[in-house]
Amino acid sequence: MLPPRFALHRPRSLAEALDALARHGDDAAPFAGGTELLIAMKARVVRFGHIVDIKRLPELKGVRALPDGGVSIGALSTHHELANDGLVRERMPGYTELSGNIANIRVRVAGTVGGNLCFAEPHADPPAMLAALGAHAALASPRGERKLAIDDFILGELSTARADDELLVRIDVPALANGTRACYRSVGHLERPAVGVAAVAIPKGQGHSWRLRAGSLCGQPTALANAERAMEGLAANDALAALDACIEVDAAAIDAHDDLQGSAEFKRHLVTVLARRTARVALGLSEKA
Amino acid sequence: MMEVAVIDIAYKLNGGDVEERLEPRELLIDVLRDRHGLKGAKRSCDIGVCGACTVLVDGMPATSCSTLACDVDGREVTTIEGLAREGDLDPVQEAFMRHGALQCGFCTPGMILAVKALLATHAAPTEEEVRHFLRGNLCRCTGYVKIVEAVMDLINKRREEKKT
Numbered sequence: 001m002l003p004p005r006f007a008l009h010r011p012r013s014l015a016e017a018l019d020a021l022a023r024h025g026d027d028a029a030p031f032a033g034g035t036e037l038l039i040a041m042k043a044r045v046v047r048f049g050h051i052v053d054i055k056r057l058p059e060l061k062g063v064r065a066l067p068d069g070g071v072s073i074g075a076l077s078t079h080h081e082l083a084n085d086g087l088v089r090e091r092m093p094g095y096t097e098l099s100g101n102i103a104n105i106r107v108r109v110a111g112t113v114g115g116n117l118c119f120a121e122p123h124a125d126p127p128a129m130l131a132a133l134g135a136h137a138a139l140a141s142p143r144g145e146r147k148l149a150i151d152d153f154i155l156g157e158l159s160t161a162r163a164d165d166e167l168l169v170r171i172d173v174p175a176l177a178n179g180t181r182a183c184y185r186s187v188g189h190l191e192r193p194a195v196g197v198a199a200v201a202i203p204k205g206q207g208h209s210w211r212l213r214a215g216s217l218c219g220q221p222t223a224l225a226n227a228e229r230a231m232e233g234l235a236a237n238d239a240l241a242a243l244d245a246c247i248e249v250d251a252a253a254i255d256a257h258d259d260l261q262g263s264a265e266f267k268r269h270l271v272t273v274l275a276r277r278t279a280r281v282a283l284g285l286s287e288k289a
Numbered sequence: 290m291m292e293v294a295v296i297d298i299a300y301k302l303n304g305g306d307v308e309e310r311l312e313p314r315e316l317l318i319d320v321l322r323d324r325h326g327l328k329g330a331k332r333s334c335d336i337g338v339c340g341a342c343t344v345l346v347d348g349m350p351a352t353s354c355s356t357l358a359c360d361v362d363g364r365e366v367t368t369i370e371g372l373a374r375e376g377d378l379d380p381v382q383e384a385f386m387r388h389g390a391l392q393c394g395f396c397t398p399g400m401i402l403a404v405k406a407l408l409a410t411h412a413a414p415t416e417e418e419v420r421h422f423l424r425g426n427l428c429r430c431t432g433y434v435k436i437v438e439a440v441m442d443l444i445n446k447r448r449e450e451k452k453t
Contacts, residue, residue: 001335008296008313008359038355039336051313055360080349104425105403106343106352191338191425 003041009052014059014140014169017052022142022165024050030167031055032076033110035103036119059140060114060169063087069175075114075168079126080105082113092173094182094198094282098129103191114168117153120160120219123192123261127154128215129184132198135173141166156219179203183281185274186216194261195270197224199278207234212279214271217256217264224250224275236283243279247272298362303327303371311358318342318353321368329369329398340426343399344368349410350403350425369398372405380443381405388439392430400426404440413448416441 011017028050083100186196201208212224230242256264333341345367372379
């Protein structure tokens with residue numbers, strides 16, 4: 001089905017793009033890979049009089065090393081580019097594998113990480129992992145730039161903190177301590193994940209400091225906070241035992257609901273399974289006990 | 290800055306130069322099928338999931354039902370009709386025939402183009418890598434067995450050719 005008519009803007013610089021967004025407000029949408037936006041436009045779920053094609057903006061491209069050991073990802077980076085990027089492999093543990101498993105090859109080649117975050121479709125892989133890695137979204141507007149943690153950027157289902165005149169320009173991932181390991185696993189019988197869990201283990205004392213996030217079940221990635229606290233600093237076997245003791249409580253607190261992807265109870269159960277598996281991989285153990 | 294009601298684009302289609310004027314909202318699949326008579330790309334799910342509309346843009350698979358035609362401006366598009374050279378089928382097409390890797394044929398153009406991209410980007414993919422790469426191309430007839438056999442046979446033959 002054809003999308004409704006729109007005026008196409010093809011800015012050549014960030015300044016031109018911000019100008020177009022400022023002039024047309026909520027009647028304009030930034031357009032990159034189109035893997036989500038175009039399908040929503042075709043289905044008449046969303047309607048915009050102005051489409052601002054940001055694919056030619058050099059400011060939004062590429063992956064760069066940050067001096068502090070972190071990495072800065074241009075919002076236009078495609079999932080396929082990130083799955084094959086050396087810096088991502090080196091500085092964002094677990095992300096290469098995640099990016100190479102998103103949806104299918106056509107989505108990975110066209111779809112961008114910036115678009116994925118801005119569309120804020122909960123059934124997506126990157127948000128949980130980017131939140132667990134402590135990533136920040138950098139937003140540009142005529143007022144300047146601001147940076148928000150992923151947890152503060154994604155507000156809920158299809159909802160972000162991005163104002164109409166703002167553009168997500170890059171995602172900054174901070175340096176992680178040497179030896180940090182991470183793992184993401186998702187389950188879904190449809191194209192999109194029903195449940196995803198990201199585990200990041202940062203060496204601390206005899207054990208690790210943990211960041212655990214469950215994604216796709218509700219509007220935002222959810223911290224599995226009881227498990228994170230209980231596992232802190234413990235050696236591998238004790239950390240896994242602590243996870244076992246807490247994970248049901250964390251999963252039960254997630255605002256999951258019944259839908260085509262499964263019942264809320266089923267999805268909460270998957271959180272407990274994936275949390276154990278991702279934690280094992282992040283500890284350098286085999287995925288299944 | 291340009292703000293356009295119609296847009297002029299130039300791109301390569303199956304090796305030939307094309308220039309055309311489009312509405313920005315026009316979809317690549319419609320331009321290929323209705324303007325150029327290239328009916329190999331099939332509109333099926335219309336939401337980018339099934340892969341029946343797959344074409345190659347700059348050598349990589351693209352969902353033509355959900356790609357704006359104006360986005361191929363300056364790029365190179367290959368459809369299933371562009372694979373055979375002077376009547377000689379492409380090796381991937383031949384392998385599909387040899388193995389009976391199709392039944393109704395509806396998914397086949399997209400499947401074969403996805404395999405072309407796989408072979409162009411992987412020197413010697415494993416069966417797991419083949420299945421992973423083809424995950425977005427759905428086939429309701431074959432159960433994928435014959436398709437994977439055809440691709441693995443092609444990969445093994447290539448490997449043997451390199452040895453000799």
